[in-house]
Amino acid sequence: MNKFKIAIVGAGPAGYFAAQALQNLQTDERKFAIDMFEKLPTPWGLVRSGVAPDHPKIKSVSKVFEKIATTEDFRLFANVELGKDISLSELKKHYDAVVLAIGASKGKKLGIPGENLVGSFSAAEFVPWYNGHPDYAGVQIPLDCETAVVIGAGNVAMDVARMLSLNPIELDPTDTALPALKALHNSQIRQVHLCARRGPEHVAFTSPELRELPKLEHTTVLISPEEIAQAIQRIESLPEVEKEVKNNLDAMRNIANETKPTQDRSLEFHFLLTPKEILGTDRVEEIVFTVNEVHGDTVVQTDQIYTIKCGLVISGIGYETNEFEDVQFEKGRVKNENGHVDDNLYVVGWAKRGPSGVIGTNKSDSTEVMKFLVDGLQAPKESDDFLNLLISTDVNYLTQFDWEKINQSEVSTGEALGKPRVKIVNREEFLNFKNA
Ligand code: NAP
Numbered sequence: 001m002n003k004f005k006i007a008i009v010g011a012g013p014a015g016y017f018a019a020q021a022l023q024n025l026q027t028d029e030r031k032f033a034i035d036m037f038e039k040l041p042t043p044w045g046l047v048r049s050g051v052a053p054d055h056p057k058i059k060s061v062s063k064v065f066e067k068i069a070t071t072e073d074f075r076l077f078a079n080v081e082l083g084k085d086i087s088l089s090e091l092k093k094h095y096d097a098v099v100l101a102i103g104a105s106k107g108k109k110l111g112i113p114g115e116n117l118v119g120s121f122s123a124a125e126f127v128p129w130y131n132g133h134p135d136y137a138g139v140q141i142p143l144d145c146e147t148a149v150v151i152g153a154g155n156v157a158m159d160v161a162r163m164l165s166l167n168p169i170e171l172d173p174t175d176t177a178l179p180a181l182k183a184l185h186n187s188q189i190r191q192v193h194l195c196a197r198r199g200p201e202h203v204a205f206t207s208p209e210l211r212e213l214p215k216l217e218h219t220t221v222l223i224s225p226e227e228i229a230q231a232i233q234r235i236e237s238l239p240e241v242e243k244e245v246k247n248n249l250d251a252m253r254n255i256a257n258e259t260k261p262t263q264d265r266s267l268e269f270h271f272l273l274t275p276k277e278i279l280g281t282d283r284v285e286e287i288v289f290t291v292n293e294v295h296g297d298t299v300v301q302t303d304q305i306y307t308i309k310c311g312l313v314i315s316g317i318g319y320e321t322n323e324f325e326d327v328q329f330e331k332g333r334v335k336n337e338n339g340h341v342d343d344n345l346y347v348v349g350w351a352k353r354g355p356s357g358v359i360g361t362n363k364s365d366s367t368e369v370m371k372f373l374v375d376g377l378q379a380p381k382e383s384d385d386f387l388n389l390l391i392s393t394d395v396n397y398l399t400q401f402d403w404e405k406i407n408q409s410e411v412s413t414g415e416a417l418g419k420p421r422v423k424i425v426n427r428e429e430f431l432n433f434k435n436a
Contacts, residue, residue: 003031003073004096004380006373009082011038012045014349014362015101016065021370023071030374033073035095035386039081040134041398041430042406043069045103047359048423049133052159053174054166056420061359069400076400077390079430083324085395088345094383097344097373100327100334101366104319104350108332110151114278118142123156123316130163130184132177132423134430142283143187145311149287151275153196154204157316164314165192165267167218175414175421192267193308195289197274198299200231200252201245206358210251213267214258222268223256231271234294272299273306275315284313319355339369346373398434405433 006022008015015036022032042048044062051058069076080086082102091098107122109115119142128136150161163171168184176184196203200223213221232249235241252269273289280286291304320332327345328335333354334347341347348366350356357365390397398406406424414421424430 001029001031002380003033004377005033005035005094005383005386006097006099007091007095007386008034008036008099008101009038009091010045010101010103010349010351011036011040011043011065011076011078012101012103012349013047013061013065013359014103014351014366015045015099016043016068017363017366018099018101018348018370019074020064020068020363021367022374023068023074024367025370025374030377031073033075035075035077036069037080037082037086037091038076038078039084041079041427043076043078043403049128049131051131051359052127052163053131053171053176054162055159056174058359059420074400075387076398076403078398078403079427080390080395080397085393085397086390088324088326090389091386092344094381094386094389095344096377096381097346099369099373100341100345100347100351101349102321102334102351104321104332104355106320106322106332107315108318108320110275110315110317112275112277114280114284117278117280117284118282119145119280119284119311120278120313121315123152123160123314124319126160126163126314127156130176130180132175132180132425134425134427137177137179137425141183142312143183143189146188147191147193147308147310148189148312148314149308149310150192150194150314150316152316152318153194153198153202153271154316154318155206155209157194158205158209160314160316161192161194161267162213162216164189164312165219165265166216167265170217173418175419175423177423177425179425189312190265192265193270193310194267195270195273195275195308197272197292199234199271199294200228200249200269201235201241201294202299203248205248207244207247207251210248210255213255214260216267218263219265219267220260220263221255221258222266223252224269225253225256227271228253228256270306274301276305278313284311286310287313319350321351339372340376344376396431396434398430402433402435406430409433 107124272292277288410421
């Protein structure tokens with residue numbers, strides 16, 4: 001029987017689904033010992049630090065992750081960072097194959113003047129802040145203004161806009177990080193404008209997310225019925241229209257036509273606005289857009305401008321993978337061919353295909369790459385247990401056993417407060433659970 005050692009770097013959905021695929025590809029002759037490395041003290045990646053706290057059902061996939069993690073021959077080494085605590089060359093030397101599942105956590109830039117003003121953020125900072133990511137716990141989001149603008153028309157921009165516009169009492173029974181929840185309770189923001197650069201027929205939202213907006217109890221959601229009617233008219237002249245586009249327009253038409261008592265909190269959708277400049281002296285004061293028009297298949301800029309006075313701008317316009325030495329990157333992701341990078345190195349998830357798809361998309365994607373990886377294996381390497389190397393360094397790694405204690409502690413603190421968990425947000429605090 002051959003037992004191959006596989007290292008997976010990154011304990012997010014793509015990493016776990018890669019591990020699961022390997023577990024499923026085992027035969028009597030071929031087994032896998034999987035070591036998963038994660039730079040945070042906690043696993044689950046975007047399920048912990050990306051998924052919005054008011055979407056608890058999406059997080060239930062963590063049960064699958066825990067099943068994978070507690071299967072024989074799986075070890076978690078959390079709080080271990082590639083490029084800092086361990087090197088890629090060490091991993092490639094020790095393991096029969098290495099799988100990068102490092103995601104894409106760097107927010108894309110708008111590239112416009114004023115983007116670096118105080119009060120201008122990327123969703124890549126705001127989302128981990130409200131989700132208790134320890135590296136973002138100290139981010140100061142100025143919520144002392146009445147109006148916020150969110151740029152982008154994808155589900156991340158929608159999460160951001162919803163989190164800013166809902167009444168935070170709706171977040172009390174969730175696992176929103178406590179410092180963020182407190183800040184949101186004190187927030188002065190009452191108007192949130194979500195601005196898309198193309199038309200309603202071009203948005204990247206998905207319809208279930210749009211359909212849940214009318215359920216916000218304390219927020220008036222505003223969409224112009226005329227803009228939706230114009231978009232519907234435009235798509236009627238197209239030879240083919242995707243079902244998702246029709247579903248989105250249908251959901252937006254329902255919101256636009258809904259009559260609901262006016263609340264003091266609003267979330268307003270704007271279309272055909274390209275961000276041009278953010279203005280302000282010491283902080284964000286206003287955003288200037290170029291107004292666009294749809295001409296046939298294309299969106300063209302006009303010489304008209306539109307402005308919104310605001311104190312906070314958050315862009316949710318996509319992500320890129322953080323680059324590091326030893327690997328080539330292109331278009332914000334690891335350069336690869338069907339998941340193969342070079343030698344015994346593979347890549348899965350957003351780092352492989354870019355920031356697209358829901359959590360489940362990673363299952364089929366990681367499975368394909370792992371089949372490819374397994375096909376490339378020959379005889380297992382004779383190498384020392386990597387654990388010995390970790391022990392010989394001063395890396396303060398946390399194991400699955402430590403994580404289970406952290407998890408239990410967070411859940412039981414949460415239970416007392418009617419929440420699914422209370423997240424620990426301080427890195428040092430996690431280390432108290434090591435071998436405790
Ligand atoms: P996305 O779906 O690719 O949307 C990005 C949005 O940003 C698009 O509307 C794009 O407009 C816009 N954009 C890009 N560059 C821009 C610029 N320079 N100026 C203005 N707008 C710009 O990305 P995402 O929202 O980050 O989401 C990533 C993935 O995670 C998606 O697959 C999403 O569905 C998924 N996700 C799912 C959920 C959920 O299931 N609830 C929640 C969050 C995220 P154009 O189309 O014009 O380029």
